[in-house]
Amino acid sequence: MAGKRTVLTLEKSERYYFYSEAARTITGRCEACHEEVTWITPDQASALSKLTMRELFRSIETGQVHFNESSTGELLVCLNSLGHRKEEK
Ligand SMILES: [Zn+2]
Numbered sequence: 001m002a003g004k005r006t007v008l009t010l011e012k013s014e015r016y017y018f019y020s021e022a023a024r025t026i027t028g029r030c031e032a033c034h035e036e037v038t039w040i041t042p043d044q045a046s047a048l049s050k051l052t053m054r055e056l057f058r059s060i061e062t063g064q065v066h067f068n069e070s071s072t073g074e075l076l077v078c079l080n081s082l083g084h085r086k087e088e089k
Pocket of ligand 1: 030031032033034037066078080081
């Protein structure tokens with residue numbers, strides 16, 4: 001019975017987080033965007049947006065850039081919101 005419960009948990013998380021080994025990106029639902037978005041690491045977000053880590057985290061704090069935590073506890077940034085952030089500049 002315990003084994004069965006583990007399988008159900010895995011199925012649920014797999015539905016929300018699709019790992020792409022090649023790109024190291026995760027696709028999942030962003031509650032702020034209300035749609036499926038690509039989640040990237042802060043490193044990737046910083047490189048893409050040309051923001052420093054400090055600027056990036058400030059944008060996260062002010063809610064301009066959405067963030068989420070992966071199942072492994074890694075901080076992930078919503079690529080969708082990062083695109084919007086870039087347009088404002
Ligand atoms: Zn978002």
